[in-house]
Structures are given as C-alpha cells and as structure tokens.
Amino acid sequence: MIYDGHCHVASTDFIPDAFIGDVAVGMRRRLDAVAAGPPLDRLHESYRAQHRDHDADRLVAEMDAAGVARAVLMVPDFGLVMPGRLDLAEMARRHHEIRLRHPGRFWVYLGADPRRGAAGADAFAELVDRYAFDGMKLYPPCGYSPSDPSLYPYYEVCRSRSLPVFVHTGPTAHSLTFTTSEAILVDRAARDFPDVSFVLGHGGVTDVEVSSYLAAHRPNVYLDTGGFAGSPLVGGWPAHLNRLFRLGISHKIIFGTDWPLNQLTGGLQRLVGAVCDGDEVFAGVSRRDRDLVLRENLLRVLSPRSAADAGPSPARPGRPVSGATG
Template identity: 30%
Template structure:
C-alpha cells in the first residue's frame, strides 16, 4: 500500500455475505431490514458486493479500506464470512485492503488461539466486536482471554457502539439488545488493556456523550465516524471532532450500508476545519495502523 497516493483510509467496511454456500435461512429478511434502515437497495436485492468488488470500488477512488466480517453466529444463527478467506482476498489486494477479523468472545480460549493464528499467519491487523449482535457486555471477564491475545499480538480492537441497523424494524428487533453497546462498558476494557488500541465505532447514539468522554479520557481509545451520514452528526460530536478529539477521530463509512461517496459528500458540508480534515480522513488512521 502506497499510503501517500491515497486520499483517505476508510476504517470501517464490511464483508457481508456468509461463506461456503448460499445465504442462510432468514438472512434475506435480515438484509432487507438493513437495506430499509440505511436506504440501500442492494442489500434487499441480494446484490451486496464481494470483497473483490469492494477492493475494485475503493481502488478506483484511491481510498484504503479496513475490511472485516462479523462473527454473530451464536446470536443470529447466520454463518460468518471466513476470517481466513477475507484475509486472503485482502492480501491479494494489499494495495487497497487492510484485513481485520471477527471472533465471538464466547469462543473463549479457542477464539484466543484463532486470533493469534490470524495475526501471525494471515496478517490480520485488528478485530471487530459487535456487542449487540454477539450478545455480550464488552467488560464481561469471559471476553478477556480473547482481549489478552489481541493485546499481546499488538492488534486493534474495534467495538460497535450505540444503536444498530441490525434487526431495526423487525419483530423484536431480531432479538438484538441495544444495551450491550453502551460505550461506557468499553471504558473498563480500556482501563484493563491500556496498551491495546481501541476504536469505538459510530457516534454511539444515544450515548454520544459517553463515547466522547471515554475517547477523551483514555489515551488508547479512538472513535470512527461510520454508520451515519455526517449530516446527522450531533453538534457536540462535530465540535469535539474539530477540537479536543481531532487527533482521535477516524473516517469510516460502514460500507456497503453507506458508501464513501455519500459519506464524504456530506462530510464536506458539516464545517470541519481545513486543517482537521486530513487528520480525520487519513493521518489519524495512518498513525493508528502504523502504516
């Protein structure tokens, strides 16, 4: 990856489709709900991009992309996209893609062994957690064996925070419980793993102020600005991005739910200072990822 040739690094993109065959039972309904929430018809029509297609899209725009699956098998019943497969395709497109992985903390020591192997053998740089989709509190001690492996391998932990499009509008919210994704639970993780870089994904609504406070207070905590069009960012979130947290805010789209084209267009209209834009769009991620 020639970082100097890139205009930005998108820290939050998804490898959506399950591996090893067709979509699981219920997956179409789930993606239809996601498509309605994000106003993205591709999901409803079963036309979500492959990892290869994602690489081509981002290469055309000269934007680097951190890409990952989400291991929500236990709570949702949907097979995850293979971490190894995502990492292998990312390696084939290493001019533009940066591989993260996802492991349900409930996998315990087996998950910790998988994490070490993925870092050492597949070049995985970080791990995505979705507390609501995985059904756990981030500060649950049962997850610590996995965090220990991630920290010891020098990788990054990225946590979904706040409301989610997963299950939105579906009966019972598809069983998804929003309470798990309050960023204050990640504060404990930041205390107990002070040398592990942590990213709070999204503006953490309705706990935006909690997310900002954790990122301000803990040196190892960053915020990615994905999952929302910037035009919907709360004013306080924009104010912190422009000042106190200008070195900790990261561009993220939530591809394919939100495209970088849409996100960047709206980002230009929210009053971010000219000297801050390069930090958010690339330089903060460059420093975090040690590129």
C-alpha cells in the same frame, strides 16, 4: 490520502441472511410510515442481491472512484446467534484471499466471541498470526459486554501483537440486544488494558456524548464515524460531523463509512466527495485535524507492521494522493 476505517465485504458469504432480513424489516417499517412499500420478501431479496460482491471487486472500484486508498475490512463473529454460510476460519481464509487479490488496499480486523472460551482465543490468535491480520472486531449486541472478563485472554492476544480492538456500539439489527452495546461498557476493559487501543464503532454517530467523553479522557479510546450517512441526525449528517470535528477530539476520531451501507446513499464517490469537497463537514476545522481524521489516527492505532505497510494507492480523479496530508 484517505483511509476508510470501517468497511465490510458486501457478500452473503460473510453477512448472515438473518442480519440482511433484519435490515429489510427495518426498511419496510420506514417505507410503510410514509407510503405503501413493496412486499417484505421483495425488499429482502433486493437487499440480498446487493451482497454479491464476494471478492470485493466492486468495493475496490468504489474506493478508486472515491479516492480511498485503503480500507479496514471487518469480519464480525455472528456465528453463535446468526449462523452463516461459512465458519470464522473459512471467512478468515477468504479475507486473506481478498487481500491477495487486491494488494495494498485492505487491513482486516477478525471477529471474536468470548463465549467460545479459551479455545476460541487460541483459534483467534492462530488465525491472526497465520494471515497477519491487523485487529480484532467485537460485536457486543450478540450478547456480551466488551468488559466481560472472558474477553481478557483475547485482549492479551491483542496486547502482545499491538492489535487494536474495534467494538460495535449503539443500535443494530432489531433481533439483537442493545443492552450490551452501550459505549460506556468498554471503560473497564480500556482501563485494565491501557496499552491496547479500543475504537468505538459508530461512536461518532450514536451515544456521541459518552463516546466523546471516553475518547477525550481515556488515552487508549478512539471513536469512528461509521454509518453517519444512514443515521437520523439533527440537522443532517454534514452538520453533525462538523460539530463532532470541532469538539477538540479530532486526534481521537477515525473516519469510517460502514460500507456497504453507502449503497443506499449514492456510493462512496458521492459520499466521500460530500465529506471532503463540500463546504460544511470541515468548515472551521484545521487542515491538521482533517488529516488526523481522514488518515493519521487510523495509522496510530494500527500495529507498527500494519501502519508501515500503508503505501500510495490510486486516488480519485481530481484529488491528488501526494500532498493530501500534512
């Protein structure tokens, strides 16, 4: 059974158009480096059109085809830097409706921004309790450090409810800052809240040396592989993941794709097939470590309630659900 620890609903209701525009600018620059690409406005509209899966129906179909039983949906709080169509409370309600529409398929990590102050922490706690959400999502490129003391009331909410904290690390949209997204910046918070699990989003792809060091030596720090298929990696992403999985920290690595990025790399079925059925990614990796990465580590960081809620779900044809883990 495979769990994807890092997904988003591909919807303009949840992803600000300014963020989509930043991605389009990056695509245009890469295309212009090798050949004349389409006009920027056409690229922007094309990428926007790929974000109309407002109820996650297409994502669930992709998961079914790929044999992904469940996934974590991230709900970043961009509201103070990139206003979107909905406020955080409405996005929370809509993600709750998505879970009701697709029972047993999703966990949800709700976003937060410490600059919303004490009222923001109270609102976060109220929404988490109302909808029984499963974790917190932080996006430090919006302009704050994950160890800023203003986040500590939020961490107290997570500590009291056994919720993990997922922290974006590394590069992102070109209009946002990278200075607050370095992996090492989570260290103080992880030390001050030893009973809260911190997951370094993209930590298995960018700033890998520091992320791996933290995961190896901080008991409550994990990293994920989100975005691996779309990142520039020496020797290609299969070889990169294989090196990562042989570092001796597979008990601290969570498999994640960062969907909907995979729309541009053949979709989940092709991607998960290359990971699980290819010859390179898990070469020389024990079956036990494979199971930890693909399923068990995510269950370890989830609250007891969320982990207990995990149950059998449809598998991709040709890959049985039962017996897939040790």
